[in-house]
Each structure stands twice: as C-alpha cells, then as structure tokens.
Amino acid sequence: MHATHVQASGMGGIRTAGDLVGRMQLNKGMRLTEAKKYVADKLGVSVFDLRDEIAMTELRKDLDIGNVYMGYDAPARGIEAKFNIARLLDIDINCVNRFKAKTKIG
Secondary structure: HHHHHHHHHOOOHHHHHHHHHHHHHHHHOOOOHHHHHHHHHHHHHOOOHOOOOOHHHHHHHHOOOOOOOOOOOOOOHHHHHHHHHHHOOOOOHHHHHHHHHHHOOO
8 A cells, every 4th residue: 555655755745646546546556657558548648758847737627626726717536537547447436335325326
C-alpha cells in the first residue's frame, strides 16, 4: 500500500491521474507501467499526458471524475466521482458497490 501511495502521489494524485493509476495498481495488481498504459487508453490520452496537470484538469472536468480545484462549476465529488471512475475504468470500487446494494440501484 505504501509504495502504491508514493507512486500515485508522485504523479500528482488527483491533480493529474496518479489516483487512477494507483487504483489500477491496487485493484487489478498491475505494475506501474501497465497501470499508466491502461488508464491512458481508457482516458484516450497518451501516457505522457497523464502527468500534465493542465491537460488532466480539463479532462477530469470533462469526464466528471473529480478534481482538486472546486469552484462554481465544480465537477463531481465524492461518491458521484467514484461512480464515474468505476464506470470509466471498468473496475469495482467497494463504496460504489455498497451504495448500489444499499439503495438497490445496481
């Protein structure tokens, strides 16, 4: 867990795509390079773009998958962002699954 957190934080976390790459490492047991490629493919960008804070801010806003910078037109936050991330990356996220089960929407 510690190594994954260090790698994700080093990529900028939610400011870029570090949180998504870290999720793939933990959720699917991917190595760092493989996780970056998977996320880049799912987002439709290059691996290089994953660490570009400006490009990822716009992309995260467009995809509604959360962002550090909140404003009047803030993208999804919390469980809403996690729902979008789970759908986009085709992964299970425990809190999303529990929410679906509790509300009987899934």
